Amino acid sequence: MINSYENIILEKEDKIALITINRPQSLNALNGKTINEISSALDELASDHEVRVIILTGSGEKSFVAGADIKEFSDFNQEKAEELARNGHNNLFNKIENLSKPVIAAVNGFALGGGLELAMACHIRYASENAKLGLPEVTLGLIPGYGGTQRLPKLVGKGIANEMIFSAKMIPAQKAKEIGLVNEVYPIEELLTKTKELAKIISNNSPMAISKAIFATNLSDTDKGFETEIKYFGELFEMEDKKEGVSAFLEKRKPNF
Template sequence: MTYENIIFETEGKIALVTINRPQSLNALNAKTISELSAVLDEISTDSNIRVAIITGSGEKSFVAGADIKEFSDFGKEAAEQLARNGQNILFDKIENLNKPVIAAVNGFALGGGLELAMSCHIRYASDNARLGLPEVTLGLIPGYGGTQRLPKLVGKGLANELIFSAKMIPAQRAKEIGLVNEVFSQEDLVSKAKELAATIANNSPMAISKAIEAVNLSETERGFETEIKSFGELFEMDDKKEGVTAFMEKRKPVF
């Protein structure tokens, strides 16, 4: 499939998705959201791909937010549909994808950009990254999951501070509060994300898929039961047989 606003590349078992609207600091418009949703479907069904990385083009911005001019004149119903549709086709889809998604945050990650990063399973950031949810300065609140995912990552108090103040924080502060996993130079960011992706890609894809599901339910009543059932189900799958056999034979497993 050909995309207009994203670049989709594969390197072995790793997919690299680059949001490519540098003239708009990679802001998320409807077309970009639709294309990201479509590429996630490709990644999900391609058995050769084990891990995905999402980043932005250029050195200034991961995603500077949603494209405000697209919805500036919306009414209540249209705005609700915008938020619901974005959650359904992109943000929730990333979080619940059957393969890990790493955000390589290379610069500004504001509003919808930070919400995109937070929907990913792991976040690496460049040392020039700036992260924030500025929606209240527009008389709005985050609409793509920001009020739900941020408290889970950094705690309710810090989430309130960031959302209410609309302030941007630097990458190092984001690491300190658990919003990003690691911080690297701009030059090393994507290569470090690829290193992690390669490590993940060597592990059991079925086990990782089950782990994603269980972790996503960790704050619900279904979390423990999902873990228990998944643990049992994996015992009847080929990946478990290969992993245990390799361990007993003192060799690396081949999944």
């Protein structure tokens, strides 16, 4: 375990890193310090060649992240509010989405506002049966500011995204799975185990291929998507992972990436 952070716990084991947001007294709400610490941990893990998959979760069994810490920005003006949102995008949310290693959210309870936006920035989402997800910003006279209006429609479709954003309703985990917002739902006591099982499977595959797949998939709704896929597909033919993977297949053994 690494203890250089105050609001998160960072652990590494068997090619997998676990970041636990640890502010249970505030239901793991995101404040500036927590955002900066998660960002720093991601930078550390991105350059750690032993780590191939990252899991992001919250401490306890009540909340993944209950939202942004409203007390921090309650008196902001327009300029400061735009700076807050832009810094959040650049420092954390976009960083997760564009990280070269898969990030899996283990949503262990409330994922509201910035918490749901954090989960949506991750590449895969597993949730506990007690999880509740929503974007309540319009009840504060605001809109989501950390990517909610952009990522939610891509995951669930524009109509459902509009309903969730306009109504500010929370939805249960099973409903979130039905609409494609989360991949799987498990009992709270199984959530982290199941998430680690998936991470282990991913960690045994080619890290270079997965990195290219992340970048290509992130462009799937742009006019650059197909050309990027073709380019990366070709590039991988020159890399050691492809040589090992194909050799292992032909030799009927498991690849060693």
